[in-house]
Amino acid sequence: MKFIRKIIETRSKKDEDFIADLKKIIGFTPKKVEFYKKAFIHRSIKKFNKETGHPINYERLEFLGDAMLSAVIASYLFQEVPTGDEGYLTQMRSKIVSREHLNELGRDFGLIRFVQSNVAKSKFGENIHGNIFEALIGAIYLDRGYLACKKFIFKRVIDPYVDVPKLEGKITSYKSLFIEWCQKNKKDFEYNFYEDTGNDSLKHFSVKLKLDGKIIAKGRATSKKKAEEIASKRAYYAFQKQITDN
Incomplete structure (x- = not known):
């Protein structure tokens, strides 16, 4: 019993440390920590849902986060630049959500430290940083909904980094x-x-x-x-x- 109790306590402490670190980044306490854990599981772990057999990793959350990020940025630009046509708005959104910028954000937050993987982190390409940043956004959306997701994107992406006049002259490719x-x-x-x-x-x-x-x-x-x-x-x-x- 002591051994079992020790395992449970160790796991709880590990979760508490994870939640405390995560809270500093997202600005609130997660309701369902499992969403956030999944946001950092690399496919090399080869983890599967016991009931459905579906793989458990961050890739589906990355897809969701990418869509939510694009939607929030598109809405922001639509309101912020009322004279911009479709081509202009698309180009500006691409500059904001460029892979380079997302990788930079993921690196700045040190998200790589949360990743569970059977591959050495030194072997990862640069895009891992942006991928898990998008997965984190997906987890926020599932845990707290659209408004919390939007608030996070404004706080971490739009407010500190988005300057429309400067972006107009930025070369992305x-x-x-x-x-x-x-x-x-x-x-x-x-x-x-x-x-x-x-x-x-x-x-x-x-x-x-x-x-x-x-x-x-x-x-x-x-x-x-x-x-x-x-x-x-x-x-x-x-x-x-x-x-x-x-």
Whole structure:
């Protein structure tokens, strides 16, 4: 009995510590802590619902949180910028909920410390930070409803970070900007990936960006998409005057 009591007390203390840390981030005490626990379960745990057999991890909550975040941001922009057309509002929302920004938020809150996983945290890609931030939003919605979810998004995303005039000039994709300039000026461009011989523990991809047959920039990252973006950013700054004058 003493052994069982010790296990129960240990678990309760662990939950109390989790709730106390979480409260500092979300600003209130959770009603159903299970929602929040699930928001930090990585699929590598391979946990399943005993009754339904469905997997238990943060991915469904991430989907829900992404939808709630987009809805709140869309509503905010709709009211804040009454003259913005659909294209403008969509572009502004994309800047606010960009993967880069969400990853930054997840990192700033240190959410990675809550993640349960059978994979070493050093092996995770950058997107894990944004993914669990969205999952947390999904958990808040299920636990407290739309108004609490909206309040959290305003407190943690909109109020401290959203400045519409500044966002108008923010570049979210150097690749898109570079390609648009090339197409507009009828220039040939090509992204060529080549073998990466680095000794990093994580697999890396490298790319050479060619403009009219000449290499103008290179990029290297843990994914092809990131490598392309790095090369595009370097190309943008190399041709910034020509690009911005068009």
